Amino acid sequence: MSSRDTDWDGVRLHVVTGKGGTGKTTVAAALALALAAEGRKVLLIEVEGRQGIAQVFDLPPLPYEERKIAVAPGGGDVYALALDPEEAMLEYLEMFYGMRRTGRALSKLGIVDFATTIAPGFRDVLVTGKTTEAVRRKGKNGRRIYDAVVLDAPPTGRVVRFLNVTNEVAGLARVGPIKNHADLVSGVVASPETAVHFVTLLEEMPVQETLDGITELRRAGLPAGGVFINMVRGSLLPEAALDAAAAGRFDPAELALGLKAAGLAEGGSGTAVAEALAQEVTEHARRAELERQERTSLDAADRPRYELPLLSDGVDLAGLYELAETMREQGAA
């Protein structure tokens, strides 16, 4: 570990969730970069078969294999793994039972498909099992292979069920090896080594889902992490102008003068442009007011918060590094 203090020292498993459309995968990817900075080694895992990691890093589809995909600022490695439940099951069978061939036979018979169809709890326990195995894995020197593991988890609505595997599996298997495996998994997931982070936008629905998700997580005894507010638009306007605009009192006259001074009022178009811009300012101010309300709502969660700027050119590789840097500045990593 570096000498810097972060909000999550001691956390080895960072689970990232969020409502659809909030940029969960992007945030997970940037967090992995931030955590790997200055010579550390981080594994980024995705579980939903979307190849989202490959897309944000602009890479061809990733195989079921831990593979180095990026170098972090100041030297440090990000590895990625696109988890596939079927492969995870075969690996599990081999690792714990030495049943590779039986595994292949089960797979051929459609058993894995069957198991994931009828009991998603099994699927989840395989996926979280592989994840926690990577968290616990040690090298020859007895130290952990990865300094941290970042899991791009299912969306907010499903994440507690996904992580609460013991509970899910308990209904189906009260005893037996799957149950033991689930217990091992929950030993990691419910420990202080884990933090479940939420990604949200400053909009009503994602904020509400975040608050509901945190409540649900706490009720299940799982460790809530931070809240990443994504795509924040900085306000360029002075507070007083925003307040006036929000109240519908923004005066375009001063703007018209300014436009004239800037040489944008040719042919007497200054007033019309000023009025159109004033309308834009009013819309912006209303939105800023709503965002302020959503920030206040998020106070109820009482979690560390990080603000990530909206990248005006969209998210590319450079944008990911920029987000990672912002996270480090704010103490998220």
Add this chain to the structure above:
Amino acid sequence: MVKNVPVLDLDAIIDDPGTRIIVCCGSGGVGKTTTAAALGLRAAERGRCAVVLTVDPARRLAQSMGLSELDNTPRLIKGVEGAGTGKLYAMMLDMKRTFDEIIEAHADPERARQILTNPFYQSLSSSFSGTQEYMAMEKLGQLRRSGEWDLIIVDTPPSRSALDFLDAPERLGRFLDGRFIRMLTAPAKAGGRSAFKLLNAGFGLVAGALTKLLGAQVLKDLQTFVSALDAVFGGFRTRAEQTYKLLQAPGTAFVVVAAPERDAMREASYFVERLAEERMPLAGVVINRVHRSPAAVLSAARSTAAAEDLESRGEHELTSAVLRLHADRMQLAAREQREQDHFTSAHPTVPVARVPAMPGDVHDLDGLREVGTLLAAQ
């Protein structure tokens, strides 16, 4: 900018009495549910007797329609205007309830009890990743068969893989026809002795492995569940196939909902292609949350240059801030346009409707009505 993109005329679709089903699909977080509800309200106010079937548990939607909560039964929405006899109903899919009702309706009481209390059934009915999609199809079929509504608007689940709800019947079929299920049910229904023996030999091997993995009780529960369910599922699949055919019929219109962002537009492309593959009738694409500027005559470049000029002179601080704000907005609009162009150049014949971004969320019928007006005004 791609020229001559056909316009999606949603009024023509909801006014056509031949349109009986509208399916709104799209990735999560693009305003699909709001679009479905707004279309429902507009259709009702233009004289249709419409029902909106949503899978979104957000209470906000219910409240915007004047209900404290939506449940598994269509509820009449008050406050619908318009001169005609139109009505609007809304309901939220309760997948477990819908599943339970099917079991209760199609199995004798003893078998129904066996199924309903089985741990595998409980897991399947509350968390099978395809159950929600499947039950949405089932409910759609029920609503259609009831004949009480002349227009059904469905908001599909925000699926992980885009068209899970279309795949659900096939997945269920594969699940039930799979060799594994046949093995599990074989001892109970095998007629010929040799078939029984053959299957049983295979079953012994698999059962051994599974027992090792899951424990004996799990396997026993599983077997009970499968044989109990097997008897019920025949009718299940037939109806799923009927609903699938219904979706392909001319009375159905698929509306793909998107937002002008890369991921959402990529998903929209995928939906459009999948619908074509499945020969499902696509009406068009609705692109929500499009940013426009009332001052579009002023380009981002000129705006930025003017702001720099003012800043260097130390004059008109407010104006330079507003100009920067405007430049940001124009850049956002340009980026959104590029994402839309990617889509329209790949799918030049797909009609598109655009809805401008609104500052806040929809909270009431007036808000839904406004969205409806924007949807129609293309």
